[in-house]
Amino acid sequence: MAGELVDCLASIRRFYPRVARHELRVTVLHDQDRLLPELSASLGAVALRSLRERGVEVRLGARAIVIGERDVELADGPHLAARTVISTIGTRPNALVESLGLPLERGRIVVDGRRAPSMRARAA
Secondary structure (H helix, E strand, C coil), rough: CCCHHHHHHHHHHHHHHCCCCHCCCCCCEEEECCCCCCCCCCHHHHHHHHHHHHEEEEEEEEEEEECCEEEEEEECCCCCEECCCCCCCCCCCHHHHHHHCCEEEEEEEEECCCCCCCHHHHHC
């Protein structure tokens, strides 16, 4: 999403000549040590490099604790000036899944890939 946003801002900036380039910033806060943890480390590194080359500031290991009207407070103390915040929170598995004691892979229950019997078959 950050990549699309920064590309959009770059393409429409010509229609807003009074908006200076430095006024448009996209910052990604990601509380893990790499992007796209559900994919391979190499793809996460490629995504990170692509975003940074396009002008996105990516802060790994960073977590917002308070989002205010004009800033975002980070868990490690500093504040970021921000007028617009877009959140994509919610990618962590439900805590119930972690408490079940089932085998997990990247937070997901490991299954063998066979189709489960349909509800109709079980009811019969």
